[in-house]
Amino acid sequence: xxxxxxxxxxxxxxxxxxxxxxxxxxxxxxxxxxxxxxxxxxxxxxxxxxxxxxxxxxxxxxxxxxxxxxxxxxxxxxxxxxxxxxxxxxxxxxxxxxxxxxxxxxxxxxxxxxxxxxxxxxxxxxxxxxxxxxxxxxxxxxxxxxxxxxxxxxxxxxxxxxxxxxxxxxxxxxxxxxxxxxxxxxxxxxxxxxxxxxxxxxxxxxxxxxxxxxxxxxxxxxxxxxxxxxxxxxxxxxxxxxxxxxxxxxxxxxxxxxxxxxxxxxxxxxxxxxxxxxxxxxxxxxxxxxxxxxxxxxxxxxxxxxxxxxxxxxxxxxxxxxxxxxxxxxxxxxxxxxxxxxxxxxxxxxxxxxxxxxxxxxxxxxxxxxxxxxxxxxxxxxxxxxxxxxxxxxxxxxxxxxxxxxxxxxxxxxxxxxxxxxxxxxxxxxxxxxxxxxxxxxxxxxxxxxxxxxxxxxxxxxxxxxxxxxxxxxxxxxxxxxxxxxxxxxxxxxxxxxxxxxxxxxxxxxxxxxxxxxxxxxxxxxxxxxxxxxxxxxxxxxxxxxxxxxxxxxxxxxxxxxxxxxxxxxxxxxxxxxxxxxxxxxxxxxxxxxxxxxxxxxxxxxxxxxxxxxxxxxxxxxxxxxxxxxxxxxxxxxxxxxxxxxxxxxxxxxxxxxxxxxxxxxxxxxxxxxxxx
Numbered sequence: 001x002x003x004x005x006x007x008x009x010x011x012x013x014x015x016x017x018x019x020x021x022x023x024x025x026x027x028x029x030x031x032x033x034x035x036x037x038x039x040x041x042x043x044x045x046x047x048x049x050x051x052x053x054x055x056x057x058x059x060x061x062x063x064x065x066x067x068x069x070x071x072x073x074x075x076x077x078x079x080x081x082x083x084x085x086x087x088x089x090x091x092x093x094x095x096x097x098x099x100x101x102x103x104x105x106x107x108x109x110x111x112x113x114x115x116x117x118x119x120x121x122x123x124x125x126x127x128x129x130x131x132x133x134x135x136x137x138x139x140x141x142x143x144x145x146x147x148x149x150x151x152x153x154x155x156x157x158x159x160x161x162x163x164x165x166x167x168x169x170x171x172x173x174x175x176x177x178x179x180x181x182x183x184x185x186x187x188x189x190x191x192x193x194x195x196x197x198x199x200x201x202x203x204x205x206x207x208x209x210x211x212x213x214x215x216x217x218x219x220x221x222x223x224x225x226x227x228x229x230x231x232x233x234x235x236x237x238x239x240x241x242x243x244x245x246x247x248x249x250x251x252x253x254x255x256x257x258x259x260x261x262x263x264x265x266x267x268x269x270x271x272x273x274x275x276x277x278x279x280x281x282x283x284x285x286x287x288x289x290x291x292x293x294x295x296x297x298x299x300x301x302x303x304x305x306x307x308x309x310x311x312x313x314x315x316x317x318x319x320x321x322x323x324x325x326x327x328x329x330x331x332x333x334x335x336x337x338x339x340x341x342x343x344x345x346x347x348x349x350x351x352x353x354x355x356x357x358x359x360x361x362x363x364x365x366x367x368x369x370x371x372x373x374x375x376x377x378x379x380x381x382x383x384x385x386x387x388x389x390x391x392x393x394x395x396x397x398x399x400x401x402x403x404x405x406x407x408x409x410x411x412x413x414x415x416x417x418x419x420x421x422x423x424x425x426x427x428x429x430x431x432x433x434x435x436x437x438x439x440x441x442x443x444x445x446x447x448x449x450x451x452x453x454x455x456x457x458x459x460x461x462x463x464x465x466x467x468x469x470x471x472x473x474x475x476x477x478x479x480x481x482x483x484x485x486x487x488x489x490x491x492x493x494x495x496x497x498x499x500x501x502x503x504x505x506x507x508x509x510x511x512x513x514x515x516x517x518x519x520x521x522x523x524x525x526x527x528x529x530x531x532x533x534x535x536x537x538x539x540x541x542x543x544x545x546x547x548x549x550x551x552x553x554x555x556x557x558x559x560x561x562x563x564x565x566x567x568x569x570x571x572x573x574x575x576x577x578x579x580x581x582x583x584x585x586x587x588x589x590x591x592x593x594x595x596x597x598x599x600x601x602x603x604x605x606x607x608x609x610x611x612x613x614x615x616x617x618x619x620x621x622x623x624x625x626x627x628x629x630x631x632x633x634x635x636x637x638x639x640x641x642x643x644x645x646x647x648x649x650x651x652x653x654x655x656x657x658x659x660x661x662x663x664x665x666x667x668x669x670x671x672x673x674x675x676x677x
Contacts, residue, residue, distance in 0.1 A: 004026040012056040020233050031210050049068075068180070069177055080159050087144065171187060193523055232334075263328050296327055338455075348413035352373075355408050358407055382550065386538075422521070427477060431465065432464065432465055440481050626662055633656045
């Protein structure tokens with residue numbers, strides 16, 4: 001049985017149908033993405049599935065005892081308790097077992113020979129271990145670290161978290177709860193690329209089902225295997241990830257257009273035959289065709305040609321015949337932006353150059369140094385990095401809105417910059433949309449209205465104040481202004497934020513055809529991979545330039561990370577533990593510093609909070625595992641000694657020494673890591 005089954009579900013508000021006739025199922029282990037334009041009803045459908053609302057028509061069946069974890073776009077996560085305490089709530093039964101174990105330990109201390117107490121304690125401890133009692137705190141650290149929280153934030157009150165942080169906190173709690181079905185509304189919002197990649201890895205191994213609304217096309221490619229598309233109040237199901245969905249969708253739409261055109265041509269020929277032959281020698285054949293066409297178009301025949309022609313002109317309802325599947329509807333196309341970017345003037349071959357540049361805030365420390373780079377005309381560079389790394393600061397340094405901490409930038413001959421700001425601060429909240437457009441280029445009112453219609457602002461909407469617009473609407477106004485500027489060097493700061501997928505696809509096509517140069521800051525890996533000819537990576541202390549596409553960068557990055565030496569001559573029982581120590585140590589050395597040409601250590605780079613959290617969690621788990629291993633080895637040595645097996649005692653003693661050495665190394669690195677906080 002499916003976890004959730006939707007049967008002919010519809011939802012209306014007043015006289016308006018949001019969607020009708022939706023039938024679909026969510027099976028065990030599903031990975032489903034729900035896509036569609038903004039306002040089509042995706043969040044409404046999620047609310048119906050999780051039980052926060054009821055359908056106007058049809059029904060929803062849920063499996064008995066189904067546990068659903070729901071992440072809304074604006075979660076209500078309240079209280080004055082800490083982030084850590086919120087995560088601990090997931091493990092209430094385990095914490096109650098801990099209390100009972102402590103009580104039993106006290107009782108056994110008073111009555112050490114009580115066999116019943118010892119048995120009860122052993123049974124409870126075994127159950128505690130089976131339910132994950134020895135690892136749940138590590139799981140909390142792993143999840144919070146993966147979602148971008150650092151250890152010093154674990155004690156923060158929920159009341160002091162921002163909206164984005166509360167969303168991440170609720171997501172973390174849901175992941176720890178491991179429900180049967182995760183229903184996620186835009187789960188990658190508020191996550192940087194590192195955190196999104198961690199979430200992708202988590203969801204791939206998640207045992208339950210996942211249904212997610214997402215605008216992150218790369219995320220859907222990596223995690224999802226079914227796409228639900230909502231359009232025009234209906235739901236279509238496609239098998240495969242997002243890229244497969246796009247291909248299938250386009251093929252399906254092409255086929256529907258061809259079928260519709262074929263039927264229209266058939267109807268036109270039949271009507272023409274009827275007109276020519278009615279009342280002539282072939283009247284009987286004409287009447288037969290008329291009856292068949294009336295049945296096809298109107299659902300029943302009356303032998304009335306005038307009535308048929310009235311229906312063909314659209315002056316008569318034909319819904320009944322369409323409902324029966326005889327008459328095909330004209331394929332409907334979603335309203336999409338019609339955007340065109342064209343550089344007014346050609347720039348010189350060299351567009352941007354940097355010399356000894358260091359980027360940072362005026363009264364703050366240097367965020368990173370920039371290698372001496374030259375960006376040439378026609379290239380597209382993508383600047384990526386964790387939140388807070390200084391990517392926007394770098395763009396503002398190029399714009400001369402901020403002074404460099406050291407060095408300088410220089411623009412090439414004939415370079416004209418067009419800037420798309422992430423927060424759209426260049427838009428005046430008090431201005432109407434049409435006034436903002438007129439600031440870039442004066443034009444007659446009718447021309448301005450026609451231009452804004454291509455960005456989906458029609459009728460009286462063009463007079464709406466900027467302050468009343470959603471994030472996606474502000475983004476479209478900013479893009480409309482950018483397109484009028486005629487700039488040949490685009491600085492784009494998160495250009496796809498708040499845009500629905502159709503608008504993202506349009507923007508991608510437009511930027512592909514742009515005849516200038518682009519430097520963009522983005523978390524949209526699908527856009528980066530489609531456009532970028534080089535990737536610039538902002539890290540703490542430095543910026544690294546990778547010459548190649550994003551896919552090539554990821555392959556090179558992951559190849560370096562997994563190139564760990566295989567330990568030699570390690571017994572099978574100890575190989576996994578030793579490899580973990582060596583991998584953790586190698587990764588720590590790679591993150592904390594590098595080696596110079598002579599093999600000596602250079603200055604350690606300052607780690608990002610995300611990197612510190614990841615390393616801390618990894619080391620703490622390793623330390624826990626090694627401590628458990630030492631206890632087990634100690635018991636095994638005692639048993640071998642009692643049995644008089646000297647060879648086994650010797651082998652176990654060597655294994656104990658190795659584990660003890662590894663524990664000391666892990667503890668030393670962990671203490672060094674704490675000192676950096």
